[in-house]
Amino acid sequence: MSRTLRLSAIRPSWLPAGLDARRLVLFWSAVAGVLVPVYFLVLADVSHLAWDYRAYHAAAEAALHGDPFVGIETGLPGVSYVYPPVAVALFVPQAAAGGWQTAFAIQSACNVAAALGLAALTVHTIEARRGRLDDIDRLLVVGFCVASAPVLSALGLGQVDTLIALALAGTFVALERDHQGIAGVVIAAAALVKVFPVVLGLWLVFRRAWHAIGVAVATATGALVAGGLWFGVDAYIRYVHVLAARSRVSEFAGTVSPDFFAMSLYRPLSQLLGTVDPRLYGPLALLAVAPAVWFVARREHTLTDRLTTYLAVVAGMLLVSPASNALYVVYAYFPLVCLLYLDPGGRERWLLLAGTAAMAFPVQPAHVAAGLASLGAPSTASHAVLAVVAPVLSVASVPLLGLSAVLVWCTIHTAGRHVPLTTAHTPASGD
Structure with a gap:
């Protein structure tokens, strides 16, 4: 090529x-x-x-x-x-x-x-x-x-x-x-x-x-x-x-602050299902993530397939763990960057690119407020911006959105390859 x-x-x-x-x-x-x-x-x-x-x-x-x-x-x-x-x-x-x-x-x-x-x-x-x-x-x-x-x-x-x-x-x-x-x-x-x-x-x-x-x-x-x-x-x-x-599980009871550093699916679940026992968020998060990870892993043949599987597994691990915070996205850096350069791409590639950019930008309302204050923004403008930013980031932090986009990319990309199922590892030398 x-x-x-x-x-x-x-x-x-x-x-x-x-x-x-x-x-x-x-x-x-x-x-x-x-x-x-x-x-x-x-x-x-x-x-x-x-x-x-x-x-x-x-x-x-x-x-x-x-x-x-x-x-x-x-x-x-x-x-x-x-x-x-x-x-x-x-x-x-x-x-x-x-x-x-x-x-x-x-x-x-x-x-x-x-x-x-x-x-x-x-x-x-x-x-x-x-x-x-x-x-x-x-x-x-x-x-x-x-x-x-x-x-x-x-x-x-x-x-x-x-x-x-x-x-x-x-x-x-x-x-x-x-x-x-x-x-x-x-x-x-x-x-x-x-x-x-x-x-x-x-x-x-x-x-x-x-x-x-x-x-x-x-x-x-x-x-x-x-x-x-x-x-x-x-x-x-x-x-x-x-x-x-x-344990952070109890901290997700009801709703959580948008400045709380948590990154897992527990955050949106606490907002959407605030009356549900937070101990159920783990099984619900696993139920949401596991099918995608399993689907990706079952179609593993080449090095890029194995990198995609590894990325999906790491992303799934971070999305399900209540202990995940915005810094843990670095665990996904290796397969993520490798795939940016090794995968030929497709129409869904924008998800991988956007997800990478979002994962590397752990902004919170407190950061936005401090930035606006340093720029001397009028209080009315600051309040208007924070009135939009805070509710959105209460439901899902920027790194959470990025990591989710990456997992969606793994799924769509794998589905588009039309490769047969496999249950055995193919050595890299066989690529």
Whole structure:
């Protein structure tokens, strides 16, 4: 296929000749990311710099001194350590290096390195299939993985989301190369930190990656036992209690604030079915998502098919989990960007492009209000804008709309391929 044909395949008819919609979306996402430090360091009343990391550091310091650390408070509103006890091992070396500022600098370097690693894996996967990318495309992929709003927000908070995103991308790549042992270790490590990536075990079952599953189970079991020996069984008992107390399910009772960072389908369900017990939102969300994911997964033959399945599984996982927030979209970056470059496209491609742009723009009414105030907008104009924005974002956040659009794209795209059903994994080498 010629270069011209490749570009025209991803350029919608409404876009002027010479412009690549894919590049525009990636560029938009990186530019929008610049608004994150502007908002938190200039416009917001509180910067929230390193807020989440303060919990990791406090827990690691307590662990170093042999004190209880699960659920430890930091003195910051709503910030405490709620990860599995064994996960604190990630932060103990950083805590031993010095105060939280020094440790945060180390964590930030690790996060940037992970984001660059994610970009490198993405570029390598694309180029292994279609040849070397232009320098501008390489730069845009790196910019998207390092400077988009969800990534910069995670970096500012000191979160571990870029590390998890790299782990999930590495799992896919390892499985494609038939390194099932590596895939099992990596996916287990991700699940030991964030827990809900354990859902991807179902994807491993579908891929019939039995060795990867065995290694993942062995790795997780060994880590949990080691954590129990190191920190004691009481730490895990307390973790279960803290996790139950911190469950977000109850926060969806009635309606939720449009500034609440939740991103799953629990948000629209809480608005549309406010009188329903929020514990039913999980089954309802699963009922809405599972058929689409199953439909996509049953038609898996080529590398792009497998990437589409992986994207659908990750999107479904995020849409169903009540713990999902707007930063977790970075977990979908690897298959998303790969498909932007590897899939030849079709009329439904605008859903993938629009979904990508929306996922990278986690705007909330509070952000809009602060932006309008900084521009000196009249109060009447601000109230009019917020009167429209707040109700809409109460029902569905922008990243939620984007992730939903991506899942719809996966379904429509798969339906349009007219490929036969399959229940077995086709090796990448057979593409």
